Amino acid sequence: MATKTVSLEIKRQASPDAPSVWERFELPWRPGMNVISVMMEIAANPVTADGVDTTPITYDSNCLEEICGSCAMRINGKARMACSALVDNLEQPIKVEPLSKFPLVRDLQVDRSVLFENLKAVKAWVPIDGTYDLGSGPRVFPQQQEINYPLSNCISCCCCMEVCPQFDDATGFVGAATIAQVKLFNDHPTGKVLKEERLRALAGDGGIQECGFAQNCVQVCPKGIPLTNAISDISRDVLVQKAKDFLRG
């Protein structure tokens, strides 16, 4: 009986300036395999399907539970987390590529620090007075918590930015993830003290106006965050803010 195997094609690139090449791998199948476990297997036995020695694949990963946001990559053309990509649910050969819209580091590893810079620019935090004991927090009703919680589930994987037609160097668009965080903090009883600053940060070039409402973001988000709703709400708030600022001169 022939043993069942898994076949993959992985796009490799040794450095940002090196040419990219596709390598083919063929491994024994086991139940419950995901793309990460396949790459772990390759690290332990770095040989291509053609029997050529190669190097373990460089990729970001950490929790392997789709909660740290590290292992985003393109698998069979779709931006997704590699840890939750079960081999049995994927057409073979499984094609694995790095995200295409972020500076490539090596193989499947890219530099997504732009998102963290964006979060700084929109002041995505609650400006508390200090960490000393100041008593309990503001009262929040369950209905509001149920709106905030999904937004707070964003794992910064950047899949929404990868699939956004507007997200590129030309527009400098911040992307859906950052906009959803603006909504989260603008809705917080204390966080809203910075509401105007956040809206102004989204008012210029690269701000919310760049959104073409393609809705790819909400479809690809692994955490099911209501990104387009957040964009609509914040779009409106930015317009109102612009009008206010205009009238104030």
Next chain:
Amino acid sequence: MAAPRIIVIGGGLAGLAAVIKIAEAGGTVDLFSIVPVKRSHSVCAQGGINAAKDLKGEGDSTDKHFDDTIYGGDFLANQTPVKAMCEAAPGIIDLLDRMGVPFNRTPEGLLDFRRFGGTLYQRTAFAGATTGQQLLYALDEQVRRHESEGKVRKFEGWEFLSAVIDSKGVARGITALDLRTMELRSFAADAIILATGGNGALFGKSTNSVVCTGSADSAIFQQGAYYANGEFIQVHPTCIPGEDKLRLMSESARGEGGRVWVPRTAGEKRPIKQIPESDRWYFLEEWYPKYGNLVPRDVATRAIHKVVYEYGLGIDGQPMVYLDLTHIDRATLNRKLEGILEIYEKFVGDDPRDVPMKIFPGMHYTMGGLWVDFNQMTNIPGIFAAGECEYQYHGANRLGANSLVSCIFGGFISGPNALKYAKNIAAQEGDGGHAAEIARQAEINAKLLKNEGTENPFKLWRELGQTMTEHVTVIRYNKGLKQADEKVVELLDRYKKVNLSDRSQWANTSFAFARQLKNMLELSRTVALGALLRDESRGAHYKPDFPDRDDEKFLKTTKASFTGSPEGPRFEYEEVDTQFIKPRPRSYTAAK
């Protein structure tokens, strides 16, 4: 004198908590992390965070939290720091709430609490089933704010390699490796805080994240720091077995009413739903009527082990039991547990709202760690430790939902203490040892890169994981522990022949891993030999040949120090601070 410079290594809850306290006190911090700090392992904590706020009118108190923690840890934890943690916990919850953590709420808009293992009170605040993620984000946001104000510099994508220690034995900085450019550098500091998490990777597959190798702890240990209670490893009773890792099924599943059972007869063929109640064995509820499914983790783990291996009642003959939530309505499950149920659905493919989950115990938490004093400082002056990488708060077994509070509390204690220490140290002589340490590290790196041999580091690691899991987890025999140590010694020898299939100098993950592996091997000996020497059963450490707790001999903290000799680490024992609660037998068959 110039403003003190503090280095924090690790950007999980403990590290970020320390950073915030230092920045707030006017200090400046360099924060090092292998991964962007927002991706740290703290995000994996699911169920919640303990604090006796008594918002359910049950008469809970910080004293009761203290007693539950000490009792749950089988009296091995020093009581002074645990007492302080339990007293600080309600204030920590309030602070997190003010930072915007979306905790679940009561209809009145107050914090909601649930019950967790090892207590009879609803003491656990939670944000859905992703509490760790929500807490980490709150601290990450505050650190980002301090970063944008210039008080914090982040070095993400840098791996800590060693401390720089001067001729008087005082820490003066660190060496670290840029994981992208592979540049080796030293960084000066007046104090260092290690907040580098647990060591799940010693056991191969665990619930821990990829970065939880214990490598940083081990490096410091090999430089002279004591490692304490290394033999105490928490095996979580309910994990989802996987090819790449074991995924946690949170205790909150049982906190919300999940029931653990197996069919009463081996080889049960009926579909699950056709198995009547009378043919299901809810063994935890039968054996522990008072705590039921919410006995502490070590107790639940051994019970599952027993049912599978002694009674032969694992599902379909496999090492698995049911964790059943199907009797709870979908809306409730979605509101309270959606995050963890999604994990199961995503990684197994079944919907746990319809079908009972199949689970088995797996390595989860490192109770032991770097020895620290009550100020969180190790025995190396200037090196502090906080969070899972130190040993202080959980004794022989950690209670569910105590990890998040211990990490934040440890961070809050270590930050100001590091700053205070740094303000008062004498100026270093010469370069403080930087040049020598850089040279030592450069030599290790050069040797590893050009090493000729036949051993693949990832394969060696698998062998390590197999032997540690087999001999050094749920049930321990001295014979097996000796075998495990012999195996680790063999692996250390074979490590000398390690061959990197990648010798490049750009984002070389094999290189970084091989360096970690050496440290993992050294630390594994400490864990296995510590267990070998402790001839008793206490908390998570269970030896059938020594089934009872032996307070006379072993109500003591194990302190290991590195010798570099083939015999392995040297062990000594330290009295435990039991000044508040007198040790008493630990049993969960009735209310204590």
